[in-house]
Amino acid sequence: MAELLQLYSYWRSSAAYRVRIGLNLKRLRYALKPVHLVRDGGQQHHDAYVQLNPQHLLPTLLHGGRVMRQSLAILEYLDESWPEHPLLPATGRDRARVRALSQLVAMDIHPLNNLRVLRFFEEEWSVPPVERDAWVRHWIAEGFQAMETLLADDPATGTYCHGEVPGMADCCLVPQVYNARRFGVDMAAYPTIARVEQACLQLPAFARASPEQQPDAPQAAATGI
Numbered sequence: 001m002a003e004l005l006q007l008y009s010y011w012r013s014s015a016a017y018r019v020r021i022g023l024n025l026k027r028l029r030y031a032l033k034p035v036h037l038v039r040d041g042g043q044q045h046h047d048a049y050v051q052l053n054p055q056h057l058l059p060t061l062l063h064g065g066r067v068m069r070q071s072l073a074i075l076e077y078l079d080e081s082w083p084e085h086p087l088l089p090a091t092g093r094d095r096a097r098v099r100a101l102s103q104l105v106a107m108d109i110h111p112l113n114n115l116r117v118l119r120f121f122e123e124e125w126s127v128p129p130v131e132r133d134a135w136v137r138h139w140i141a142e143g144f145q146a147m148e149t150l151l152a153d154d155p156a157t158g159t160y161c162h163g164e165v166p167g168m169a170d171c172c173l174v175p176q177v178y179n180a181r182r183f184g185v186d187m188a189a190y191p192t193i194a195r196v197e198q199a200c201l202q203l204p205a206f207a208r209a210s211p212e213q214q215p216d217a218p219q220a221a222a223t224g225i
Contacts, residue, residue: 015106
């Protein structure tokens with residue numbers, strides 16, 4: 001059944017990056033369907049894609065005739081459908097911790113520096129790039145300060161966000177650190193986050209999911225977006 005999986009993705013979409021990591025950690029085969037977020041007015045706004053995802057957002061996962069949306073929901077669907085190589089730990093208490101760390105990134109940090117927010121600043125309010133980027137760094141720093149404390153002060157943190165096996169929280173953290181570095185956030189202030197990120201990046205599942213390894217990266221890189 002894994003051959004039926006199709007992931008609509010953009011090379012530098014953080015949410016799609018999360019799901020690519022999750023699919024790789026679970027060793028699932030999938031076909032990548034690039035959706036360019038800038039070209040042609042943003043392909044996520046084209047009718048064919050909007051029929052799949054009325055939010056005009058990535059990622060979208062197709063599994064046979066089923067359509068899955070929202071990165072965290074997709075990751076949990078993968079875990080429930082293919083229990084091997086779990087992304088969530090075994091106990092309810094530990095799952096709650098991993099979900100909380102994941103949501104800190106996916107629901108608190110990322111929405112404030114999403115592409116559509118930054119484009120609204122530029123197109124509707126004419127916010128200069130230097131001020132726009134300062135906004136991005138501010139909200140990443142706010143979130144990372146909390147994340148650093150939660151990771152550093154909890155004995156459940158191991159090589160990865162939770163213990164010695166990478167999971168859903170790591171799927172969320174690594175793409176957000178990628179964005180942080182892109183916008184010039186000083187990661188020296190977050191040593192635990194940086195340590196976990198570097199441990200993750202040593203794994204093939206994370207390396208294969210990285211933005212630069214995606215088939216649409218060369219075309220996207222040419223746009224500078």
